[in-house]
Amino acid sequence: MEKEYSELVKWSDNLSCGIKLLDDQHKGLVALVNEMFNHVTSDETQEHEYFNKVIQEAIKYVKIHFATEEKLMLAAKIPGYIRHKKAHGRFILTVLDNVYDYKIGKRFNLYKFTKFLKDWILSHIALMDKQDFEPIKNTTRAKNSRKFTFSGLQKHLFSLSL
């Protein structure tokens, strides 16, 4: 019997920041966390192998999303740009630190890593993104922002299963 797909995070309208472009990308991040969660097996070797396969693509995915938010903040002259960009930078550094630790032999636990991603992403989306993008939510300008989807990258990332 095939393993049932479970969701560690469920997208809800509470997470919406009112800008379709960003909401779509945030849904992609939620899907990414859920995809990782579904590869938790308690077999360290198997989990590490999966992690090595997907982590670089996942980082690329997150960086593209952060750049989209930062460009939008600059274009719309939203206050708090530096603070927000710093929060993104700290997150990327923490992820890279984790990757380095695992590379040099720190015990790997995919559930712990996935839980860290979930907690950070959810609190960032629900607090900082919501608050900072409030001034331009549901505006024509935001609605007409360049359409960007992760679909290609997402499909590729999700096809990399063990």
Ligand SMILES: [Fe+2]
């Ligand atoms: Fe953000």
